[in-house]
Amino acid sequence: MPADLAVIGLGPLGMPLAQAAVAAGIPTLGYRTGPESGSLTPAELRRMLAQGFRPTTSPAELGRVRTAVICAPTPLGADGTLDLTQVEAAAHTLAARLRPHTTVILESPVPPGTTDEFLRPLLEEGSGLRAGRDFHLAYSPARVDPGNRDFSPASTPKVIGGLTPACTESAAAFYGRLTDKVVRARGPREAETVRLLETNYRHVNIALVNEMAVLCHDLGIDLWDVIRCAETKPFGFQAFRPGPGVGGHALPQDLAAHTPRSLRMVELAQQVNSHMPRYVVQRAATLLNENGKSARSARVLLLGVTYKPDVPDQQGTPAHEIARRLLELGAHVSYHDPYIPTWHVLDRPVPRADSLYESAADADLTILLQHHRTYDLQGLSVKAQLLLDTRGATPTGAAHRL
Template sequence: MPADLAVIGLGPLGLPLAQAAVAAGIPTVGYRTGPEAGSLSPAELRRMLALGFRQATGPAELGRVRTAVLCVPTPRAPDGGLDLSQLESAARTLAGHMRPHTTVILESPVHPGTTEDFLRPLLEEVSGLRAGRDFHLAHSPSRVDPGNRAFTPANTPKVIGGLTPACTESAAAFYGRITDKVVRARGLREAEAVQLLETNYRHVNIALVNEMAVLCHELGVDLWDVVRCAETKPFGFQAFRPGPGVGGHSVPQDLTAQGGRGLRMVELAQQVNARMPRYVVQRAAALLNEHGKSARGARVLLLGVTYKADLADQQNTPAEEIATGLMRLGAAVSYHDPHVPTWSVLDRPVPRADSLYEAAADADLTILLQQHRTYDLQGLSVKAQLLLDTRGATPTGAAHRL
């Protein structure tokens, strides 16, 4: 059966879109652009295949679809901006086979102006077609929350902005087959800026509670109790909680690397959040010292090394920097994570604990970095010699909190 949709990039953005599309009855083909890892379970992937999803055997299949959605990674570049090399490669591949009347949608996070000033010229140059006349071009910021079963593409409103009103309507018609609500932005740049605002909102608020965590520790205040009380306010407050660092695929953007004006608050938030792994290492060393032990030679067990609970995804996980910091202090680091069978830091394999409770009882310090559902935190707090909880997930008084 010929596909209606091509999802280009089968990572954490593309796979959920493909999953939603096949569930809505849209014949879908996926095109892999690299060694991407999504967050779907093997059972979910099997169900997608049973519903008709398939991977493209070659780029020629991209020329036989009505809609192509680019979901490739745009990671942070060395200069602090976004690395668009994978987007450029995927766009050239698509344009080499694209036919007239195709609707092309970009979901990858980009700076405002990228779809029109970077993607459009590439597609036009390689295809010989004209955006807005021969094919539709639009941007729709991805709103994927890996592992969140409550919010899926079907019940999450989709923002769309097109190069022309006709481009917007064509993209809206496609997404209207998948989601309950389509929100039309004024244009491409407005749609791109939505992602900018949403991502930076998360990072700025996490930075605020991370700074509060440091301050409250110094003051002897239980921050988690503060947040619990504050979130009872029915207006003007949304609860965020601190942690050992900010991971994931959403990169905060202050635009300075692109010569933009810059967002001072976002720049400061990045600095605050980037300090958290080092703060965890400092707290770990201080706790060991308070209990008459040195970090050098101490046995430290890290629990949960993924960036998010109950997922195998390790993208930008703070656990790696924390392990590195502890190793440089001379600690003997091991880890436990039900989703990560092997883990390497500084190009060296980190020993994996098979028995969680035995490992916690043997370790001089256990650090909870991610609260996977399988962890019995009450039992863990009893077994561990010394426990540092960076998530505020253990019972009150059962562990030292961040």
Template sequence: MPADLAVIGLGHHGLPLAQAATAAGIDTIGYDTDPRPVAELAAGRSPVDGSLTVPEIRRMLAGGFRPTTNPAELGRVRTAVLCAPTSLGPDRTLDLTAVTDAARALAARLRPHTTVLLESPVPPGTTEGLLREVLESGSGLRAGRDFHLAYSPGRLDPGSRTHDYAGTPKVIGGLTPACTESAAAFYGRLTDKVVRARGPREAETVKLLETNFRHVNIALVNEMAVLCHELGVDLWDVIRCAETKPFGFQAFRPGPGVGGHGVPVDTVGAHRPLRLVELAGQVNERMPQYVVQRAATLLNEHGKSARGARILLLGITYKPDLPDRQGSPADEIARRLMDLGAAVSYHDPHVPDWRVRELPVPRADSLYEAAAHADLTVLLQHHRTYDLQGLSVKAQLLLDTRGATPAGAAHRL
């Protein structure tokens, strides 16, 4: 059965797009070579943590969304959006294997007049280079003449109540002006504002800039957190005051690490490295070690050793109020504490089971009882359900890595 849209890749990038398109009344199929997410979606369950809820998936299915592993379906759509995952390879450049595989599956069935869009994070030049080459060689069609080709960076804020899909402007850059307008016509059905970039390279570089901007600024406040602790300065009060400046400043806050699905890219192919991004990555990667160092020091100051200490970790996801643990620093922090001989347990209302080094980590059922029993409680993620005032009273010793507790109620990062 023909559809208007094929979303290729049913992960964190593709599912929100499929949801928005189905809600807008666009007949949508979701294609993935992995049968697991397709089976989960068909059963009304979300295949990835922190993405869509079960009711949202069921509304999509009721609205006509069809997940499939049948590549023949790709030859029956007017628009195809590639949302394949990319990650950093050993050389710290983005691995485009999944994007290439998705493009090959589409190319074998690509029809004239189809609009092909890429949303995966990729190095600048990928759309008009690698992607165009794979599509043209596999289909015998010419991009910009026989089919439209454009890039649009994915912009997602999982769990946000203010930045939904429709309210987030969509940047697009087409191979030709006609490609851009075709992409604009499609995204105009989903979002309130479409922003036209000069071309696909500019649109691809938007994603590079946005991701690196986040990581560089988090690295800055993470370094400030270490400095302010040494100086005896309340960094959170500094940030509170600084963000009253109406120009030239945007508030970021420190934490035990970064996490998330947007990976910082400090080198783009054979081009010059981005030294500031490289340094920011090093700063952020040191934060789990710094948290463990602070934990050991606090225990020592209270006459206890990390070896044998009972340490409770609160909130092990990368973002508050979501079950998504992608890139969460909790795993490394737990490993380092275990290496020091600590007995680690955890509490997280969104994560029923957690394994570190293939071993189950004990989960606390009663938060207050566990905090009272632990030698040290470490807040790694501030979920909305946590009563931090009450927790600070119950805990023997509390280290707050998020600056979320009332002033003076805990030791802050």
């Protein structure tokens, strides 16, 4: 069966899109742009293959689809800006096979202006076609929340900004097969900036509650109770919760390298959030000292080392820095995570706890870094000698909370 769609980039953005497409009955090609890894289980991948998903390593097949969506990763470079290398490579590969009337959509996180000023010239020069006349070009910010059971692709509105009104409508016709609601932006710059605002909004608000967590601990105030009460306000407040750090693929961006004006709130939020792993280790050392133990030679068990609950993705997880700092203090670190069979820190394997409750009982300190659904926190709080909960997930009074 010929494919209608090519998803270029099979990482944390591309695989969920391909999954939603084949579930909607769209024959889909998957073209890998690099050593990417998504968060789908083997069972989910098998189901996709049965529904019409076909991974390919042949660039020629990209010229046989009606819609191509570029989901190549854009990690932070050494200078702190987004690295567009894989987007550029994807554009070159697609341009050489681009046919008239194809709809090309970019979903990768990019700075405003990238679709028109960076992607468009690459596609036009490589294909000899003109965007807006010979093929459609648009941007749509990816809205992927791994592990979230409340919002599926069908129930999550998609924002689209096309180079021309016809480009927007062509992209809208494609996404209308996947979602119940399509939102049309004025153009690709506006759509690109939607992603920027959504990502920075998350990081700034997490930074606020992370600062509140430190302050409330110093003042002897239960922040988790404060949040519980505050979120009853029906207007003007959205609840965010503190944690050991902020991971994931949606990176905050202040655009200082692209414009003469930086976003100072975002820069400050990055500083606050990047300090949280160090703060967790400080709290851990203090708890050990208060219980007559030293961090040096202490047995510390880390629970949950992924960046989100119930997914196997470790992108940007604060668990790495926390484990590294504990090891540097001389602690004996082990871990448990139902999604991560092996784990390495400082280029050496970290022992995995096979028996969760026995390991918690044996450890001098257990630190909950990620609350997976499989964890019985009431049982763990009884078994653990000392439990530090960085997610506020344990029953009140059952553990020391962040």
